[in-house]
Amino acid sequence: MYDKISIDELAFKTVAAVQDLEVGIHSAWNEYCTAYLPVVKLHKERGKEYFDRDIATEYSRFLEGRVERGEISWGYYRFLKRGLGRLTEFHDTGKLEWSCPGKVSKFKLNGYFEAIMSEFLSHNDFHRNTYGDIAWVARKYFAWLIAEGHHDLRAVGVDEVQQFMIYCSRHMKSSSVHNVKLYMKKLYRYLAESGYAADTYEGLFSFRVSRESRMFPAIPQSEIAAMLEMIERRTPKGKRDYAILLLGTVTGLRAVDVAKLRLNDIDWKNGEIRIVQSKTGKALTLPLTRDVGEAIQDYILNGRQDTESDAVFLRIHAPFQAFADGVAIGNMYDYYRKKAGLPRNAFDCKGFHALRRSVGRNMVISGAPITTVAQVLGDSDINVAKKYISLDSEHLKECALDFSGIGPETEVAQ
Secondary structure: OOOOOOHHHHHHHHHHHHHHOOOOHHHHHHHHHHHHHHHHHHHHHOOOOOOOHHHHHHHHHHHHHHHHOOOOOHHHHHHHHHHHHHHHHHHHHOOOOOOOOOOOOOOOOOHHHHHHHHHHHHHOOOOHHHHHHHHHHHHHHHHHHHHOOOOOOOOOOHHHHHHHHHHHHHHOOHHHHHHHHHHHHHHHHHHHHOOOOOOOOHHHHOOOOOOOOOOOOOOOHHHHHHHHHOOOOOOHHHHHHHHHHHHHHHHOOOHHHHHOOEHHHEEOOOOEEEEEOOOOOOEEEEEOOHHHHHHHHHHHHHOOOOOOOOEOOEOOOOOOOEOOOOHHHHHHHHHHHHHOOOOOOOOOOOOOHHHHHHHHHHHHHOOOOHHHHHHHHOOOOHHHHHHHHHOOOOOOOOOOOOOOOOOOOOOOOO
16 A cells, blocks of 8 residues: 555654554654654665565564574564564555454464465364364474475375374473363364374373373462452553452452453343453353452543543553453452562462452352352352362361352342
8 A cells, every 4th residue: 555655754643643543642652763763764775665575474484483493482472573574464455453462372383284274274163162172282293294304295194193193291290281182183083084194093192191181279268358358449551450450359250251341241230241251152141249340440430541432441551442351350460469569470360360260269268169169259160169079178267258249130230
């Protein structure tokens, strides 16, 4: 669309378009200096006055090489790639659409395997909850083959499949190996049907994997209280963060469901929250307790930005959009735990999801039937809810949440 403007002018127009997304002027020009200028400079070094797609591809590969060699971080790499993507998008369409950067895989494939990946993922109607895991296993397998000297599948057979599974078993937990086995079975079924492999190797994937059933910890009420105390509730950000963390503390909603909560999901008159769970795809109705309702109301009326978005919780900085997923909420939770001086280490299972376990444990302590616990938390398998019984190892030594007045008839004052 902008083939007849110089690369310099394209960069300037892209900055203006970024500001139209309600990004601050300093952030927009920082992106120009850091992400656009290297692209402009490379065009001039190649003697190109206008945007050239081959040069853009060259620069993209240059960035990939730097991140693979550890010269730049993955976060900085994504920032630079976003800048290149915005230049390309504005060149092609004359406008920019706001989007969060997608996850970038560390498993780099050649064109042959990338084509198979695309065919495999589009050929099957995978459930959204397993799509990412299946794609990860397939990419990991193909990247392993390339590292082993196989740049296509012509010489790959039973020995390679066995060696890959052995490789996985040496550095993965048994539950992860179990999942890899299931997804590899799906992959090879497709490869055999499509003529890429001579066999489905069903026998190789029939071995049994013993999976540990580990009981992850719940968060003590004292730690939850200390974390909530760290939130400055007089600011718009504090009002939002307090409403989010209190919602997770009282209802046990998953972070992704909190992130996707919409204004019309809240029935103020009947005191209920009604959603369709992202993990299970099943409808869930939760009582809206007075404290949670008041916190959400305070944020909506006194902290939430005036925007057309129907999401309850919005980003603080422009553009005022909903969270893309639950990752930001997990990071928010970790921030306030750290601020409260509470330990939070990688893989300690004390993240935002631990609030869900706390709700289940507290309901069990307060005498709620397991069927009720499963219903409130939206667990489709009652055996999942039974695990909360094991968390009551101290047997009522910790105070349960106050569940008084959470029935559907509860109303929250407007």
